[in-house]
Amino acid sequence: MSFGATSPGAMNPAGFDLPAPREGIGRRLSDALTRHGRLLTLLLLTPPLLWLGLIYLGSLFVFLAQSIFSIDPFSGMIVREPTTATLIELFRPANFDIVRRTVLVAAAVTALCAVLAFPIAYYAARYAGPKVKAGFYLAVMMPLWSSYLVKVYGWKLLLAKEGAIGWFAGRLGLGGALDAWLALPVVGGPSLSVSYTGMVLTFTYLWLPFMILPIQAALERVPPHLIEAAGDLGASPGLVFRTVILPLAMPGVVAGAIFTFSLTLGDYIVPQIIGTSALVLGQAVYTLQGTAGNIPLAAAFSLVPILVMALFLTIARRTGAFDAL
Amino acid sequence: MGAVRGAARRPQKAVPPMHATLDTVPATPAVRFQGVARHFGAIRAVDGVDLSIAPGEFFAMLGPSGSGKTTCLRLIAGFEQPDAGHIEIFGETVEGLPPYRRAVNTVFQDYALFPHLSVGDNVAYGLRVRGVARAERARLAREALALVKLAGMETRRPAQLSGGQRQRVALARALVVRPKVLLLDEPLGALDLKLREEMQSELKGLQRALGLTFVFVTHDQGEALSMADRVAVFNEGRIVQVGPPEEVYERPATRFVAGFVGSANVLEPAQAAALGGAARVSSLRPEKIVLLAPGAPAPEGTGVVEASVTDVSYQGPVRRVAVRDARGLALVVAVPAGAGTVALGQAVRLAVPAGALQPMEGEP
Numbered sequence: 174m175s176f177g178a179t180s181p182g183a184m185n186p187a188g189f190d191l192p193a194p195r196e197g198i199g200r201r202l203s204d205a206l207t208r209h210g211r212l213l214t215l216l217l218l219t220p221p222l223l224w225l226g227l228i229y230l231g232s233l234f235v236f237l238a239q240s241i242f243s244i245d246p247f248s249g250m251i252v253r254e255p256t257t258a259t260l261i262e263l264f265r266p267a268n269f270d271i272v273r274r275t276v277l278v279a280a281a282v283t284a285l286c287a288v289l290a291f292p293i294a295y296y297a298a299r300y301a302g303p304k305v306k307a308g309f310y311l312a313v314m315m316p317l318w319s320s321y322l323v324k325v326y327g328w329k330l331l332l333a334k335e336g337a338i339g340w341f342a343g344r345l346g347l348g349g350a351l352d353a354w355l356a357l358p359v360v361g362g363p364s365l366s367v368s369y370t371g372m373v374l375t376f377t378y379l380w381l382p383f384m385i386l387p388i389q390a391a392l393e394r395v396p397p398h399l400i401e402a403a404g405d406l407g408a409s410p411g412l413v414f415r416t417v418i419l420p421l422a423m424p425g426v427v428a429g430a431i432f433t434f435s436l437t438l439g440d441y442i443v444p445q446i447i448g449t450s451a452l453v454l455g456q457a458v459y460t461l462q463g464t465a466g467n468i469p470l471a472a473a474f475s476l477v478p479i480l481v482m483a484l485f486l487t488i489a490r491r492t493g494a495f496d497a498l
Numbered sequence: 499m500g501a502v503r504g505a506a507r508r509p510q511k512a513v514p515p516m517h518a519t520l521d522t523v524p525a526t527p528a529v530r531f532q533g534v535a536r537h538f539g540a541i542r543a544v545d546g547v548d549l550s551i552a553p554g555e556f557f558a559m560l561g562p563s564g565s566g567k568t569t570c571l572r573l574i575a576g577f578e579q580p581d582a583g584h585i586e587i588f589g590e591t592v593e594g595l596p597p598y599r600r601a602v603n604t605v606f607q608d609y610a611l612f613p614h615l616s617v618g619d620n621v622a623y624g625l626r627v628r629g630v631a632r633a634e635r636a637r638l639a640r641e642a643l644a645l646v647k648l649a650g651m652e653t654r655r656p657a658q659l660s661g662g663q664r665q666r667v668a669l670a671r672a673l674v675v676r677p678k679v680l681l682l683d684e685p686l687g688a689l690d691l692k693l694r695e696e697m698q699s700e701l702k703g704l705q706r707a708l709g710l711t712f713v714f715v716t717h718d719q720g721e722a723l724s725m726a727d728r729v730a731v732f733n734e735g736r737i738v739q740v741g742p743p744e745e746v747y748e749r750p751a752t753r754f755v756a757g758f759v760g761s762a763n764v765l766e767p768a769q770a771a772a773l774g775g776a777a778r779v780s781s782l783r784p785e786k787i788v789l790l791a792p793g794a795p796a797p798e799g800t801g802v803v804e805a806s807v808t809d810v811s812y813q814g815p816v817r818r819v820a821v822r823d824a825r826g827l828a829l830v831v832a833v834p835a836g837a838g839t840v841a842l843g844q845a846v847r848l849a850v851p852a853g854a855l856q857p858m859e860g861e862p
Contacts, residue, residue: 396608396610398606398608398610399610399612401575401577401597401604401606401610402604402606402610402612403612403623403627404576404577404596404597404598405575405576405577405597405598405602405603405604405672406598406603406623406624406627406671406672406675407598407624407627407628407675408598408623408627409598409627412627416623416626416627417612420614421613421614493614496614
């Protein structure tokens with residue numbers, strides 16, 4: 174109770190002085206920055222704002238603005254007069270098909286990623302111990318360390334007619350099922366490596382980490398007490414999942430979907446290596462701004478992913494995906 | 499040990515009807531533990547607990563953190579399963595029964611409100627998972643919110659409420675599904691003092707009005723004493739004493755209870771005998787010791803201690819004065835405000851009434 178009695182030999186704080194720190198230019202600079210907090214903020218933010226605002230967003234805007242110009246069909250020169258003709262051209266059946274095809278592939282990739290990622294993320298967030306979790310992060314991140322092209326060509330080999338997937342299917346007696354799948358319209362084709370199925374599988378493999386990590390982060394933030402409370406109030410585990418865990422993980426799913434959706438919408442390499450001869454958005458932009466030299470239409474096509482993502486986020490918001498934020 | 503010591507000692511004469519269900523009729527206990535144990539690795543969180551909670555009782559589990567009281571609550575709720583022993587809720591064996599199959603509900607320490615649901619939907623959650631129609635559950639949720647004085651808050655979000663209001667929502671959410679036993683895990687721990695006192699009397703009133711069994715976990719002895727019909731004091735995974743608050747406070751059974759509940763003085767057998775008590779380990783409440791005026795004679799039947807003051811701490815209505823006598827007997831005395839000033843090092847005379855010394859039953 175009493176602090177009065179000190180034992181002999183105890184340190185007496187009043188008995189000695191610490192040397193004062195040396196005054197230098199660094200300390201004086203620190204004083205100035207402490208007193209003027211705004212100055213520090215300004216110094217920290219100027220370089221990234223210049224980069225992001227001026228160089229990145231500025232050039233993007235200049236590029237997109239080209240979509241209100243058109244191209245002279247005879248000379249192939251850009252006509253710098255505002256017109257809606259280029260934007261309307263997007264809705265020509267051939268162009269609109271490209272948009273629709275890409276959005277459907279992106280939607281399929283996103284859905285497949287979400288279905289595959291959720292159980293993995295759930296296990297890592299709720300059950301894995303510290304060691305398993307370290308292994309989990311390593312396993313999820315490791316594919317991102319190797320070259321994108323190597324992985325895509327790897328998948329081309331796996332998906333090829335004589336590839337590993339076909340071989341396994343044959344060994345398991347599922348060769349018939351694979352052939353039946355390939356015989357289906359749209360998703361099928363001569364072999365997996367030249368079908369939409371193969372394209373979706375490859376994209377799913379490539380973007381899966383971008384779906385797992387945000388879902389896992391969202392699930393980690395769900396307090397265990399909430400899950401107990403739901404059970405306590407009479408909800409069976411399935412119901413707890415539907416009414417508490419899933420809604421609370423939804424912002425993570427949406428964040429992951431933003432990655433998988435936009436990455437798929439913009440990619441032009443995978444569809445070139447794996448998939449059908451029909452173009453997707455990225456390929457269209459690539460061809461139009463390169464060989465065709467039709468910058469206005471390329472810009473118009475580039476607007477599509479932005480609009481699709483805006484629409485996607487609006488729908489997500491309307492359905493209450495961000496209620497837990 | 500001694501799980502129903504308090505109940506057994508009560509007179510078995512014709513008691514008023516209020517207490518009839520509590521003492522005389524051998525009613526099915528609301529909650530019964532028989533030799534319940536729960537271990538986490540080498541840690542014996544709950545180590546052989548017997549206890550019996552009567553229907554309609556306000557039962558407090560009191561103890562320091564890590565004493566096993568919260569684990570006991572979680573065993574009743576079903577969040578934990580016992581490693582040994584037997585648990586009954588209203589006569590029904592509940593081992594192996596998941597929480598969603600038990601007629602008990604919990605008010606969590608951090609309230610555990612669903613952040614993605616409105617206050618009304620939070621309260622209606624238990625009804626929703628039971629398949630109650632939308633209109634009906636909205637009506638019941640409104641009623642429950644009115645019961646906890648939050649009428650009209652249905653559309654708010656939990657994040658928009660104060661701590662006290664969240665507490666009430668958690669209470670309404672648990673009560674709306676008509677539990678047989680309501681479990682409260684330190685529900686007032688996060689509230690400030692004034693709100694806590696307000697909620698204490700409100701909870702007590704609610705329990706009386708609804709006639710429900712409340713099991714309340716707390717580390718705050720004042721809270722346990724003021725609210726509960728009976729208090730179980732936990733230490734190291736065991737119940738060390740059970741009884742009505744007066745009994746636990748006045749006659750602590752062990753050194754631990756004496757120290758934890760109201761911090762009583764503990765006297766060794768020789769010290770107690772020297773002051774006219776039995777030659778047993780005894781407790782002595784600080785407020786029972788009288789500070790004598792200088793030169794005043796000691797009243798009849800009191801032991802006298804001549805000591806000097808080693809510490810004084812001002813606590814509003816009382817001063818807690820620590821003293822020590824020549825033979826090394828250290829005591830804490832509660833001196834009421836206005837009973838004169840005491841200075842550090844001052845020599846004082848203290849009178850200890852013989853009846854103030856309480857031998858401890860749980861000590862050799």
